[in-house]
Amino acid sequence: MCAIGSAGHANRAVDAGLAKRFHAWLMLKISETYEARSRERKLALFEDISGTVLEIGPGTGPNLKYYPANIYWIGIEPNPFMHVHLKAEAQRLGLPIELRGGSAERIEAEDGSVDAVVSTLVLCSVADLAHTFREIRRVLKPGGRFYFLEHVAARRGTALRSVQRLIRPLWSALGDGCQPDRETWSVLETAGFSRLEYEHFTMKIPITGPHIAGVAVK
Numbered sequence: 536m537c538a539i540g541s542a543g544h545a546n547r548a549v550d551a552g553l554a555k556r557f558h559a560w561l562m563l564k565i566s567e568t569y570e571a572r573s574r575e576r577k578l579a580l581f582e583d584i585s586g587t588v589l590e591i592g593p594g595t596g597p598n599l600k601y602y603p604a605n606i607y608w609i610g611i612e613p614n615p616f617m618h619v620h621l622k623a624e625a626q627r628l629g630l631p632i633e634l635r636g637g638s639a640e641r642i643e644a645e646d647g648s649v650d651a652v653v654s655t656l657v658l659c660s661v662a663d664l665a666h667t668f669r670e671i672r673r674v675l676k677p678g679g680r681f682y683f684l685e686h687v688a689a690r691r692g693t694a695l696r697s698v699q700r701l702i703r704p705l706w707s708a709l710g711d712g713c714q715p716d717r718e719t720w721s722v723l724e725t726a727g728f729s730r731l732e733y734e735h736f737t738m739k740i741p742i743t744g745p746h747i748a749g750v751a752v753k
């Protein structure tokens with residue numbers, strides 16, 4: 536019994552490792568096209584970012600190139616297969632980085648210790664959205680800003696929304712937990728930030744075209 540149990544556990548661990556490795560490879564593959572389409576919006580979004588910046592789920596590091604040179608950057612990236620790419624990108628840009636453990640739901644940072652938190656294409660995957668927003672508020676200094684750009688659910692009642700719901704299990708398996716039909720904005724609106732400015736927009740990509748981007752202030 537025990538041996539079978541251990542073997543099953545080991546197989547699941549191997550599967551999880553493979554899924555994470557695949558996701559890192561996939562993000563690297565698609566990031567050039569995605570960044571070409573989101574570059575202008577990200578440059579505008581991150582324009583006034585400063586001080587200590589903590590990015591949750593930075594992946595292979597596509598956002599590093601948008602930041603001003605004088606920031607102090609901390610990353611919380613639970614997929615270890617992303618790290619090699621992230622470090623290579625930071626080195627290419629000459630940006631010192633600090634990688635910490637934890638996750639968006641359990642950020643390894645002191646209360647009120649960072650000026651900004653950044654999240655792009657991460658909130659679709661976190662296990663607990665409300666808890667993640669509480670953690671983001673906790674680590675931000677008073678007046679600190681949360682910058683986000685996220686793909687979200689299509690409008691209810693649309694064909695795209697039905698497709699997003701139907702393919703969710705397969706999408707989630709291939710995308711390391713990504714939920715294509717998450718109404719992220721509705722949780723964000725009640726997350727207790729003192730100010731929230733964001734817009735809905737659509738990117739010309741299949742399935743995950745609907746997006747939100749904006750800033751929430753602690």
Ligand SMILES: C[S@@+](CC[C@H](N)C(=O)[O-])C[C@H]1O[C@@H](n2cnc3c(N)ncnc32)[C@H](O)[C@@H]1O
Pocket residue numbers: 562566591592593594595596597611612613614617637638639640654655656657660661662711
């Ligand atoms: C779709 S990728 C986006 C990567 C990068 N932010 C970008 O814009 O290309 C999602 C990232 O979120 C990370 N992630 C998933 N769940 C997370 C969690 N609970 N806490 C922190 N990061 C998480 C994944 O490991 C992955 O790097």
